[in-house]
Amino acid sequence: MRLPRLLRQLMHRRIVMLSAFVLIVIAVLALGAPWFASADPNDTAVLDRLKGPSAEHLLGTDELGRDMYSRIVHGARYSLTIAALTALGSVIAGTALGLVAGFFRRLDAPLMRVVDAMMSFPDILLAIALVAILGPSLLNVVLALVLVYTPRVARVVRASTLVVRELLFVEAVRALGVRTSRILWRHILPNLLSPILVQVSFIFAYAILAEAGLSFLGVGVPPEIPTWGTMVAGSQQYADKAFWVVLFPGLAIIFTALSLQILGDGVRDLLDPKLKKTL
Amino acid sequence: MSGPTPVYRYLASRIAGMLMVMALVAVIVFVLTRAASGDPVSVLLGDQATADDIARVKKDYGLDKPLPVQFGYWLREVVQGNLGQSIFLQRPVTQALWERAEPTTLLALMAVAIAAAIGIPCGIVSAVYRGRWVDQLFTGIAMLGASIPSFWFGIVLIQLFAVSLGWFPVSGYGAPGAPITERLHALMLPAAVLGVLNSALIIRFTRASMLDVLGEDYVRTARSKGLSESSVVLKHALRNALVPIVTVLGLTVALMIGGAVVTETVFGLPGIGNLVVSAVLRRDYPVIQGALLVVAAIYVLINFSIDLLYVAVDPRVKL
Numbered sequence: 222m223r224l225p226r227l228l229r230q231l232m233h234r235r236i237v238m239l240s241a242f243v244l245i246v247i248a249v250l251a252l253g254a255p256w257f258a259s260a261d262p263n264d265t266a267v268l269d270r271l272k273g274p275s276a277e278h279l280l281g282t283d284e285l286g287r288d289m290y291s292r293i294v295h296g297a298r299y300s301l302t303i304a305a306l307t308a309l310g311s312v313i314a315g316t317a318l319g320l321v322a323g324f325f326r327r328l329d330a331p332l333m334r335v336v337d338a339m340m341s342f343p344d345i346l347l348a349i350a351l352v353a354i355l356g357p358s359l360l361n362v363v364l365a366l367v368l369v370y371t372p373r374v375a376r377v378v379r380a381s382t383l384v385v386r387e388l389l390f391v392e393a394v395r396a397l398g399v400r401t402s403r404i405l406w407r408h409i410l411p412n413l414l415s416p417i418l419v420q421v422s423f424i425f426a427y428a429i430l431a432e433a434g435l436s437f438l439g440v441g442v443p444p445e446i447p448t449w450g451t452m453v454a455g456s457q458q459y460a461d462k463a464f465w466v467v468l469f470p471g472l473a474i475i476f477t478a479l480s481l482q483i484l485g486d487g488v489r490d491l492l493d494p495k496l497k498k499t500l
Numbered sequence: 501m502s503g504p505t506p507v508y509r510y511l512a513s514r515i516a517g518m519l520m521v522m523a524l525v526a527v528i529v530f531v532l533t534r535a536a537s538g539d540p541v542s543v544l545l546g547d548q549a550t551a552d553d554i555a556r557v558k559k560d561y562g563l564d565k566p567l568p569v570q571f572g573y574w575l576r577e578v579v580q581g582n583l584g585q586s587i588f589l590q591r592p593v594t595q596a597l598w599e600r601a602e603p604t605t606l607l608a609l610m611a612v613a614i615a616a617a618i619g620i621p622c623g624i625v626s627a628v629y630r631g632r633w634v635d636q637l638f639t640g641i642a643m644l645g646a647s648i649p650s651f652w653f654g655i656v657l658i659q660l661f662a663v664s665l666g667w668f669p670v671s672g673y674g675a676p677g678a679p680i681t682e683r684l685h686a687l688m689l690p691a692a693v694l695g696v697l698n699s700a701l702i703i704r705f706t707r708a709s710m711l712d713v714l715g716e717d718y719v720r721t722a723r724s725k726g727l728s729e730s731s732v733v734l735k736h737a738l739r740n741a742l743v744p745i746v747t748v749l750g751l752t753v754a755l756m757i758g759g760a761v762v763t764e765t766v767f768g769l770p771g772i773g774n775l776v777v778s779a780v781l782r783r784d785y786p787v788i789q790g791a792l793l794v795v796a797a798i799y800v801l802i803n804f805s806i807d808l809l810y811v812a813v814d815p816r817v818k819l
Contacts, residue, residue: 334517338524341796341803343759346776350792353780354535430649434762437651438777453652460655461663471652478647486643 237487240480247477251297260288262295262447274465281465289465292447293473299448300429301477303363307428308421310367315374316417320405322375323382333379336372344369348431349440362441366431370424377416385412415492422485426478433474449474510811518804525796526578530571533789574789583790588782593790597772603673604764604771607687607694608756612749614695615702620745622699623706627714628733630707638703645700654693654766661689671768690767694760698752705748709741716740747806754802758795 250257265287272282281289322332339347351365385391386409394408429449435441436450444451449470456466558564565573577584583593626638662670668689674682713719714737722736723729761773768774772791779787 334520335524337521338528338796341521341525341799342792343755343757343761343795343799345761346758346773346792346795349761349776349780350532350788353783353788354532426647430647433649434651437649437762438765440777440780450649453649453655457651457655460659464659467652467655471649471656474649474652475644475647479644482643482647 234487236483240483240487243476243480244484247297247473247480248301250294251301254295254298257294260291262287262292264288281463281469289452289469292452293449293469296447296449296452296470297473299359299442299446300432300450300474303359303366303432303442303448304425304428306363307366307370307432308425310363311370311374311424312417312421314367314371315420316378316410316413318371318375319378319380320382320409320413323379324386324401324405324409329379332375336375339368339372340376344427345431345434348435349438352435352440357440357443359442359446362432362435365435366428369431370427374417374420374424377420378413381413381416382409385409388412415488419485419489419492422481422488426481426485429474429478429481507811511808514804514807518800521800522797525800526575526793527571529789529792529796530574532792533785534567534570578793583793584786586779586784586787588779588784589787593786596775596787597790597794600770600772600775603683603687603769604757604760604773606684607691607760607764607769607771608753610684610687610691611694611698611756611760612753614691615698615752616749618696618699619702620706623703623745624710624733624738626703626707627710630711635707639707642700642703645697645703648697649762650693650697651762651766653697654690654763657689657693658766671766673769686767687769690760690763690769693763693766694756698756701752702745702748706741706745709744710737713737713741743810746809750802750806751799754799757798758791 269282274281318332318336322329322336342350348365348369351368352361355361355364391404391408394404399408432441432448433450433453436444436448437454439454442448442451444455452470453467456463460467555564563570574584581594583597585591586593586596589596622638622641626635629635658670662668669686672686674686710733714733716737719732719737722732727736758772758776760771761777763769764771764773765777772795776788776791778784779791
């Protein structure tokens, strides 16, 4: 399916449009964090510790008196950047791997056994081990998550490649003597765009959750960087006195991940003819 | 057509494939843990250690040999069931893992039971009333469940049911030597967290699997025989739809062994995930290595057993 037509059809679905709107708002807040934030996210104020939501502090303050709203807006920058880079990296690597495995029969079995082996580890456990090895930093969290999600993308892309490579037009361009690299790039890849698009949105969502989990365990982003995960991790012991310190960063994660999944699901519904028939 | 030969050939190829994945898992685990830049020996011995001390301890643990040699040594021991000695816990890794196995296993089983109890009925209803409001509601709930971070849900449930209502302990796994009832009681909240969140996946799978089956000819035949709708759905369709659902349930159990790290940490459960996190923070390689290896091996074995089970129970699985 062509992209413009896909976009037009997506616009007809209210829930999909709503989640796209939510994502745009979050992205704009993140990009313009210094302007949208009402205070410096790292300004501490001992006298204003654990204050509830008010006109001055929209979402209250945390255990050091830092403004929660400003921290969530700034945290969005880090959380979204990590997730976006993870989605981008694992989709590029996974697509390359899946294309090669799906197109070249000889490489299929060995590559897929490696993918199977990588997927035998629970995601979070593998991510923890990788971050432990690479060292806790923003970039290393991204690297670890890319390694975790690449096999997943590779599997999906390989499955789709296996279908597309058998199509008549591929046989035709092959018979015309088109170079293999060109067949892959110009004829197979464009047909995989839709499943890849779905994977981008899902991995984006998973990465937001995974980064938060890693940071929560203290093996992800260094605690002094405000991400949605480090915010919950740092403040959780005050949850009984001031529920908002945990509630709001959590809601930010949930809204973002949910919107991404609705978007991905919407795209998949429109693209998967089998699903469309049954719906 | 299907004499004994294809069965054996199938079994042999499946076992070969499984062993290859296992071998790759071993290589990955070994390379990962040895690629770490930190030096466990200097961490263990502290600042006071002389170069001689470090060299001696490295020799004791075989850390002075080239990597492929170390891998060979290690694999030989692993095959014999020896995962080495924990540097910090001062005991064999197998023993450390075994001590942590109970909470993790019970947690995984309870959580999957909860996930199945929620997910299968909701998924069936969703499929039967596809496109209606119930379906949209359950599909929405499933997506919501997949968007909630487990640590956050854990903290919320602790605040509600442990701190405010006092129905469950805030954290821990009962006193040492506590009766099994107390331990199971301590596992209820964490199991609820994992079960509810994972039910999202089960709802989706049940729905998709039921939709596949409901379009089959034998379901139409059952309907045209005049069977009641509940009999068609529950007896004819569900039985056949269960095959992929059971796979997901089995794999979910496998993934929760070692994958429930965050939940175990939130609830202070002395499980395998918890062991790995503390091992990571202390750079205790043998424990990280052993845990990753065992956890992945369990996954591979469960996956393999499910495949074999299909051959045994489903006459349609052609070899």
